[in-house]
Amino acid sequence: MQQPSAPTYYGGASDDYQEPLTGSAFDFSEQSVRKGFIRKVYSILMMQLVVTAGLIGIFFAESVREYAVKNTWIFWLAFAGTLVCxxxxxxxTDMRRKTPHNFIFLGVFTVCEGVLLGCACASFKASEVLIAVGICAVVCLALTMFAFQTKYDFTTCNGVLFVCLIVLMIFGLFAMIFPGKVISLIYASLGALLFSVYLVVDTQMMMGGKHQYTISPEEYIFAALNLYLDIINLFLYILQIVAATSRN
Incomplete structure (x- = not known):
């Protein structure tokens, strides 16, 4: 799933750009706001992941799996809800900043995305899904720690990543026309690599500070949505790799 267009950034050429002020009082205030923003984003993100994991687990019940397979309208209804949200x-911009409307739309989106993932994961073995979840969790933790610690600014790579995303989509169409285990592994590996970098970029944009592009503290819903989509896409590509390597 493609990432939504970026919101207003601090540090870029926008009306909300502010020159840095001097003084320890301002520095302390800015750090406090950013830390509170990060805590809020990760709290929302964890709730999204818990809800998504719960919905995926429901689809591994045999009765639910069979019902979902026979009634494809569930998938398409969830897809429509995901797209609208x-x-x-x-x-x-006003909708995602206005409470409680932003939480309502994000909640509906998370439920619809969980149903979509449940329908998708139902075609895989439970062991494959659990292995993919474990690998994804380790990779996301490592990438997040790297994004917080590294001195390199990855936020300047947004343009390159968007081009890579377009190329990956075209390669995905090619893989659908000419299916095969090798080409599926290549496609999934490239997708996992791309969204790993996206996760680092979006994490650094949320952190602010020395990075060239940062997300405004008012955009906590958008920041959580970006990180959620990065993790979900990364999980799906890892799941494809696990399934392709474990099956003959």
């Missing part, structure tokens, strides 16, 4: 949150 993500477009609303991505395009309507």
């Amino acid at each position: 993500i477009l609303t949150l991505a395009c309507c």
